[in-house]
Amino acid sequence: MEKKILVIDDEPLVLEVLKIRLKMNNYEVITASDGTEGIERAVAEKPDLIILDVVMPGLDGYQVCQKLKEDRNTKTIPVIMLTALGQSPGRKKGYSSGAQDYIFKPFDDEELLNSVERALKYKMVNSSKKRRNANLQ
Numbered sequence: 001m002e003k004k005i006l007v008i009d010d011e012p013l014v015l016e017v018l019k020i021r022l023k024m025n026n027y028e029v030i031t032a033s034d035g036t037e038g039i040e041r042a043v044a045e046k047p048d049l050i051i052l053d054v055v056m057p058g059l060d061g062y063q064v065c066q067k068l069k070e071d072r073n074t075k076t077i078p079v080i081m082l083t084a085l086g087q088s089p090g091r092k093k094g095y096s097s098g099a100q101d102y103i104f105k106p107f108d109d110e111e112l113l114n115s116v117e118r119a120l121k122y123k124m125v126n127s128s129k130k131r132r133n134a135n136l137q
Contacts, residue, residue, distance in 0.1 A: 002028040003120055006045060008038030008064065009053035009082070014105070018051060021109055022116070035059030039067055042074045049119050051112075052099070054083035054090060062090075062097045069098035076126070078119035082107065 005027045007018045012033070019029045030045055032038035035056055042050060050068065054061035061081055068074040081094040084105040094102040100122065101115045 002026055003048040004028045004030065004045065005049045005051060005116070006030050006032065006038065006041055006047040007051045008032045008035065008041075008056075008061075009051075010034055010056040011053070014053070014082075018112075021112070025113060025116075027116070035061070035064040038064055039071075039074075042068055042077065043071065046073070047077060048123065049116060050077055050079045051116075052079050052081050054081055054085060054094065062093055065094070065097040065099055076123065078123050080112075080115050080119055082112075 005022055007015055007029060009015050009018070010033055015031045015033070019031060022029045030041060030047065032041045035058055038050070038052065052061045052064060061083070065079050065081065068077065068079065078100040079098060080101045080103060081099040082103050082105060083090060091102045100119050103112060103115055
């Protein structure tokens with residue numbers, strides 16, 4: 001079964017590039033062009049992973065990530081932040097808002113795909129641990 005990835009970015013070209021790259025690697029891809037739409041799609045679609053731009057109009061990526069992590073329906077979905085902001089305190093802010101990884105644009109395909117695989121593997125391991133712990137209680 002294909003893993004579903006939600007890509008949230010306000011740049012149509014970035015959305016298209018990510019969609020093509022991810023589909024070529026057998027992922028189902030859904031997109032949103034701003035933070036509010038991204039949160040709505042995350043709740044409705046329950047993706048396995050979210051790739052989230054930091055700089056967007058309205059809600060920025062940090063705010064979106066925090067809202068996703070506060071919602072019981074989306075809090076376990078791993079988030080990879082993608083940004084053109086360069087090396088900045090933003091990386092720390094990204095992790096503290098709940099992101100699992102933080103990648104800089106322009107991104108390297110291999111780096112992005114490795115991050116996606118790590119995040120999905122992490123989610124799978126954590127889900128297994130939670131089920132095991134629930135069965136022990």
